[in-house]
Amino acid sequence: MNGPLVKEDAAGVTLHVRLQPRAARNELAGLHGDALKVRVTAPPVDGLANKALCAYLADLLGVPAGRISIRSGHTGRDKLVRVEGKKGADVLALLRLTRE
Numbered sequence: 001m002n003g004p005l006v007k008e009d010a011a012g013v014t015l016h017v018r019l020q021p022r023a024a025r026n027e028l029a030g031l032h033g034d035a036l037k038v039r040v041t042a043p044p045v046d047g048l049a050n051k052a053l054c055a056y057l058a059d060l061l062g063v064p065a066g067r068i069s070i071r072s073g074h075t076g077r078d079k080l081v082r083v084e085g086k087k088g089a090d091v092l093a094l095l096r097l098t099r100e
Contacts, residue, residue: 005036008088014071015057015081015091021049026056028095035078036095050074053081061086061094 007014018032023039030037042052050070058065061083073079083091 005031005034006088006091012067012082012084012086013088013091015083017053017073017079017081019049019053019077019079021052026052028060047074050079053079057081057083061091 005016016035018035018037020029020037020039021042021044023041026040027038028036029039038053038056040049040052040056042048054068054070055065058068061068063083063085067084067086069082069084071080071082
């Protein structure tokens with residue numbers, strides 16, 4: 001995956017995410033190349049890890065879970081995640097605050 005961590009357009013942002021399923025806890029784990037590394041406790045079975053990722057990001061970013069979707073990478077660790085209704089600067093600020 002190449003490109004910026006967050007790409008903004010008029011309707012929201014797209015995030016590059018590297019997902020680690022079956023972690024000890026749900027958490028942000030810094031950067032992995034040009035992607036945000038996110039750990040979730042759910043296993044990568046039947047889309048459970050993807051659902052956990054969307055729910056976790058929705059909680060962190062203060063948006064309804066329905067505004068978060070996975071655009072690509074459904075079966076891999078590297079994903080493009082869409083967040084509707086947020087600005088890029090707002091997303092970066094919320095993620096930065098969470099990691100401190």
